[in-house]
Amino acid sequence: AFDRYYNAASDFIDRHLTEERGDKTAVIDDAGTYTYRDLAERVNRAGNAFRALGLKPETRILMIMLDGIDFPAVYWGAMKAGFVPVPVNTLLPAHNYQHMIGDSRAQVVVVSEALLPSVEPALANQPCLDHVIVAGSTGAGRPRLADLLAAAAPDLEAAPTTSDDVAFWLYSSGSTGAPKGVRHLHRNLRATSDLYAVPVLGIGEDDVIFSAAKLFFAYGLGNGMTFPFAVGATAVYMAERPTPPAVMRVLREHQPTIYCGVPTLYAAILADESNDRSKASARLRRCISAGEALPEDVGKRWEARFGAEILDGVGSTEMLHIFLSNQPGSVRYGTSGKPVPGYEARLVDEHGTEVSDFGELHIKGPSAADGYWNQRDKSLMTFVGPWTVTGDKYTRDADGYYHYCGRADDMIKVSGNWVSPFEVESALIEHPKVLEAAVIPHDDGDGLIKPKAYVVLKDGVEADGDLEIELKSFVKSKVAPWKYPRWIEFMDTLPKTATGKLQRFKLREMDQG
Numbered sequence: 001a002f003d004r005y006y007n008a009a010s011d012f013i014d015r016h017l018t019e020e021r022g023d024k025t026a027v028i029d030d031a032g033t034y035t036y037r038d039l040a041e042r043v044n045r046a047g048n049a050f051r052a053l054g055l056k057p058e059t060r061i062l063m064i065m066l067d068g069i070d071f072p073a074v075y076w077g078a079m080k081a082g083f084v085p086v087p088v089n090t091l092l093p094a095h096n097y098q099h100m101i102g103d104s105r106a107q108v109v110v111v112s113e114a115l116l117p118s119v120e121p122a123l124a125n126q127p128c129l130d131h132v133i134v135a136g137s138t139g140a141g142r143p144r145l146a147d148l149l150a151a152a153a154p155d156l157e158a159a160p161t162t163s164d165d166v167a168f169w170l171y172s173s174g175s176t177g178a179p180k181g182v183r184h185l186h187r188n189l190r191a192t193s194d195l196y197a198v199p200v201l202g203i204g205e206d207d208v209i210f211s212a213a214k215l216f217f218a219y220g221l222g223n224g225m226t227f228p229f230a231v232g233a234t235a236v237y238m239a240e241r242p243t244p245p246a247v248m249r250v251l252r253e254h255q256p257t258i259y260c261g262v263p264t265l266y267a268a269i270l271a272d273e274s275n276d277r278s279k280a281s282a283r284l285r286r287c288i289s290a291g292e293a294l295p296e297d298v299g300k301r302w303e304a305r306f307g308a309e310i311l312d313g314v315g316s317t318e319m320l321h322i323f324l325s326n327q328p329g330s331v332r333y334g335t336s337g338k339p340v341p342g343y344e345a346r347l348v349d350e351h352g353t354e355v356s357d358f359g360e361l362h363i364k365g366p367s368a369a370d371g372y373w374n375q376r377d378k379s380l381m382t383f384v385g386p387w388t389v390t391g392d393k394y395t396r397d398a399d400g401y402y403h404y405c406g407r408a409d410d411m412i413k414v415s416g417n418w419v420s421p422f423e424v425e426s427a428l429i430e431h432p433k434v435l436e437a438a439v440i441p442h443d444d445g446d447g448l449i450k451p452k453a454y455v456v457l458k459d460g461v462e463a464d465g466d467l468e469i470e471l472k473s474f475v476k477s478k479v480a481p482w483k484y485p486r487w488i489e490f491m492d493t494l495p496k497t498a499t500g501k502l503q504r505f506k507l508r509e510m511d512q513g
């Protein structure tokens, strides 16, 4: 239950001062360590700095920012002052920023100095954009965030928002079309921490959490800000790209107790045989994975080598965080687990009828977004009454575990039988020479559809015809005979979204020429 007035920033940040956690470490970033008192003061200064610009309530503030202490200061400060922060991916081309600034009608952009050259072309001809603030040492000729914070007062009364007010947006890239603004409410942050972070992830005040997924992703935002600040834990931020060596370095240097990764990164860290717990964190007690389904083999190998189980789960930008998850002590690798208590799941066939064992996954729960900004048709298709349509196909087994089969439009029908590309990909990556795989439908020349695989090999492995034959028979030994890939193409990389999700549709387009 929420009070009439509820501001999530007061709940997640200010509460620690009244609960006497002011001296506790809230954040460790590349430059230093910050207590909850430091964090609360920076949040207040940021909120006051935005108010000093004369912004009206609900003004959007677009954040193109690297992970570091300025990120939570701007995000929670904007929210506390009644504005709407819109963190966006830092790896995009300028035309995407141009779309997001225009689409959100942001009046302010806060950009990390290192990113300014790639953002600059998007800043021109934006009728609503009045202020560009640079987080960095020189400011590159524009107002510097550090100066605005220094000039602002350290105390701030929270704006009288309600739990149903829009608190922030995230952009959802999806597989097609321009990114859509997903509007989330103040109440949604609390829902993800109360339902997932505390009871499933088991985060507590003594935890130190490190998320390889960046703060601008819904997954990273929960892992790196909502969850630690919900309980007074410590978050570790790293600005650079999460390569395996960089992640291993943070695991070693900061000894986190919880690590949040994505399947590609788990697999890439494991590909270096010398990586193990002795080179990571002796305190590591729990890992989570999301973004795409974690192959069974990767989960088992990680647990054996790092001594901590991975809770694989699935979430979405629209639902804000994880709604299906494995639970500690009952992990079944190769599955996405069961609905997180507080969420309901249903499987629906192509006629919209609820089915018991195989269909498209719909989710109901209290962290669902309010809708897409300015996209009425897409909102109607995705937010259907209390249900959110995920676009993912799942099977549910007799024990209630959900098994990912692929995007609704990725399933392949071979001789009347459905083939889950994910199942074939999982079989392929069990082969010791394979790093990653993607499977799509391919016409065999007679108009019949069969699976085709694109495979990335581990470093130093040579692709040749013998390996192709070896991989085909390897897969045949693992899955039903009609599922093996009739063609295999070797690639250097696979196309992925910014959140690391495989884009099979791009391979289909490439395949069809």
Ligand code: 3SK
Binding pocket: 217, 218, 219, 220, 290, 291, 292, 313, 314, 315, 316, 317, 320, 321, 322, 499
């Ligand atoms: O992709 C996911 O599984 C996910 C998980 C948590 C939050 C957001 C997303 C997209």
